Amino acid sequence: MVGAIVSGRVADIIGRKRAMIVSDLFCIVGWLPIIFSKDIWWFDIGRLFVGFGIGLLSYVVPVYIAEITPKELRGGFTTVNQLMICGGVTFAFLLGTVLAWRTLAFIGTLPCLLQLFGLLFIPESPRWLANTDRENEFESALQKLRGKSTDISQEVEDIKEFTKILNRLPRGNILELFQKRYLRAVIVGVGLMAFQQFGGISGVCYYTSSIFVSAGFSSGRVGTIAYALLQFPMTGVGALLMDKSGRRPLLLVSATGTCVGLVLVTISFLLELSSQSLLKSFLALAGILIYIGSFSLGMGGIPWIIMSEANIPHKHEGCRRKSCHLDELVWCMAYIICLQFSHGLEHSRYLLYIHVHMRPLCCICRFDGTGD
Known part of the structure; x- marks a missing residue:
């Protein structure tokens, strides 16, 4: 819950991609005391770190997906986040019927490590880059997302116009x-x-x-x-x-x-x-x-x-x-x-x-x- 409360501020300051990296690190650090726990305090500390990381992800991931996806596909793509959560729950439920909880905790670190590695190859949110006045990085990230052969000129102008309007208007x-x-x-x-x-x-x-x-x-x-x-x-x-x-x-x-x-x-x-x-x-x-x-x-x-x-x-x-x-x-x-x-x-x-x-x-x- 604490992670979710501060997630918006963290994502706005350091960016969506870095926020996801931070959340993965918290989850990995949290799983370790659970795996090697000797008493309830180790378990509680681990759960605290994992909970913070998941709370951070619960806001950042849907926002990142919504910001990189074309409007006509946004609903379905954002729901894919829920689909993947359900897939993870399903997989964990099935493994939980045959494996010990320490083994499950170790397996829990693997998606975090995999996502941490995958984040090295994805661009930052173009809309966040545009909102922080990083024009060259913004266009490069958008081009990478849409493909090298795709004409992004109209979408670039739309995002720039939206950002200008948003920044000119008073904060409500x-x-x-x-x-x-x-x-x-x-x-x-x-x-x-x-x-x-x-x-x-x-x-x-x-x-x-x-x-x-x-x-x-x-x-x-x-x-x-x-x-x-x-x-x-x-x-x-x-x-x-x-x-x-x-x-x-x-x-x-x-x-x-x-x-x-x-x-x-x-x-x-x-x-x-x-x-x-x-x-x-x-x-x-x-x-x-x-x-x-x-x-x-x-x-x-x-x-x-x-x-x-x-x-x-x-x-x-x-x-x-x-x-x-x-x-x-x-x-x-x-x-x-x-x-x-x-x-x-x-x-x-x-x-x-x-x-x-x-x-x-x-x-x-x-x-x-x-x-x-």
Whole structure:
């Protein structure tokens, strides 16, 4: 969370590429005490460093992708970030069924090292270079991204014009975002981020195995593997449909599916004292799979896109970035949800999550898209 809070400032000062390098170094340094931990303090220190690095990446990577991608492809490419996260989670879930946690921690350093090496060969964000008056580097970076044979003259002029307009306009005060003309965009963007987390996704992810065991499975391994294998392809489908079907239809389908999934899980736990053990297990498995499949289709990635597409004028670009950091409050709530999830699991209080997910469904019905 701390890494995410300072990520915008760090990325603006040292650039997107260097910010990613810093985050990789924090992650690598963090994994080492976890691998060689002798007591809980080593583990906590390692998690602190890894958490800071991941928090930094959570802002910088989507921004970098959005800044180097043509507008017509931006939605799908930005969602690829979520797709890769799901791919990593899937891979980690599968490895976790057969490997010890120290071995998993060692494997966790490999993507960091690979990305650190890959960053040596990619250019800095052209828009950041243009905004820091590095004209020659800006054009060189853009040409490298688009290809040597591509005519970038029009795009260069567009970026220069945008940068000039942005720098000439006065800095907006973040309180101005709460004026009536901007309030809807702010509520939609931040609200979707809140609903994304308050739906219990973090708790379900962390306690998937425990949920299946509580539902009557001998172990959570089979259900966890099914969960992991479904998440990745459904996120891919969402990325493909992002710019074709629009944000609102995908959000409606996604929110409806998550509600249905959690209703099935709730019913399975209401059958806890009955003799229908097979039905209870089936409902729990079906509910979790419907939940994660539906979430991955839309609610997982679209709120991040909506935050970047919120209808806020250029003079409030700085405020737009600050408003993006309001979702850090959401991550705080996600942390609280994870802490109390085991208690809720013990007392079968899944109706709370159904109630929370009914709210975004009602709000999304009123959401009319971003215009892109």
